[in-house]
Amino acid sequence: EVQLVESGGGLVQPGRSLRLSCAASEFTFHDYAMHWVRQAPGKGLEWVSSISWSSDDIDYADLVKGRFTISRDNAKKSLYLQMNSLRAEDTALYYCARGTFHDAFDIWGQGTMVTVSS
Amino acid sequence: DIQMTQSPSSLSASVGDRVTITCRASQSLSSYLNWYQHKPGRAPKLLIYAASSLQSGVPSRFSGIGSGTDFTLTISSLQPEDFATYYCQQTYSSPYTFGQGTKLEIK
Numbered sequence: 030e031v032q033l034v035e036s037g038g039g040l041v042q043p044g045r046s047l048r049l050s051c052a053a054s055e056f057t058f059h060d061y062a063m064h065w066v067r068q069a070p071g072k073g074l075e076w077v078s079s080i081s082w083s084s085d086d087i088d089y090a091d092l093v094k095g096r097f098t099i100s101r102d103n104a105k106k107s108l109y110l111q112m113n114s115l116r117a118e119d120t121a122l123y124y125c126a127r128g129t130f131h132d133a134f135d136i137w138g139q140g141t142m143v144t145v146s147s
Numbered sequence: 148d149i150q151m152t153q154s155p156s157s158l159s160a161s162v163g164d165r166v167t168i169t170c171r172a173s174q175s176l177s178s179y180l181n182w183y184q185h186k187p188g189r190a191p192k193l194l195i196y197a198a199s200s201l202q203s204g205v206p207s208r209f210s211g212i213g214s215g216t217d218f219t220l221t222i223s224s225l226q227p228e229d230f231a232t233y234y235c236q237q238t239y240s241s242p243y244t245f246g247q248g249t250k251l252e253i254k
Contacts, residue, residue: 064243073232073234073245073246074191074245075245076236076242076244079241079243088241088242124191131197131200132179132238133193133196133197133236133238134183134191134193134236135202137190137191137192139189140190
């Protein structure tokens with residue numbers, strides 16, 4: 030079954046760091062762009078970051094630019110999100126998603142929860 | 148940034164009803180508009196991509212239409228499993244903004 034599984038979430042103090050991982054299975058990972066999307070409690074979906082299959086094209090939402098770094102390891106079929114200088118407003122469920130040729134997000138993981146609180 | 152405005156924000160309907168959700172963009176998207184269904188505790192699900200193309204495995208009661216700035220998602224005959232929150236998303240240009248969501252509830 031085509032699947033994405035996120036991990037690495039947890040409770041972290043403001044200003045600290047956290048690294049999220051997303052493991053892909055049953056598809057040719059290096060053929061696809063990948064994305065991170067988050068959902069704060071009681072809020073809607075918010076795009077966070079994207080990376081092309083080759084890692085040549087990377088983009089971030091303004092709210093996380095300079096603090097978050099997206100990366101991938103195609104050999105390990107894994108996507109990452111390094112989150113530094115975390116703020117309370119980064120508290121959210123973080124999803125990884127696969128990008129399609131038509132620029133939609135067709136496969137999503139179940140999400141990993143990040144809580145930033147002292 | 149492109150702003151996406153969905154309407155209504157919430158909607159009450161009955162099984163068997165025909166439901167339409169609209170999404171308006173602050174600038175033209177061509178057809179780079181997607182629709183997702185999201186249920187609590189579940190991963191979002193892609194329903195429609197490129198404004199009107201039905202994702203594989205999605206029931207044909209879901210349909211999408213539109214181009215430019217105005218788009219609609221229609222569910223032709225609501226089923227119990229369709230009660231969820233629906234989001235539009237533009238992938239015309241970064242940041243790939245989502246609409247605020249439409250919560251579809253049982254009347």
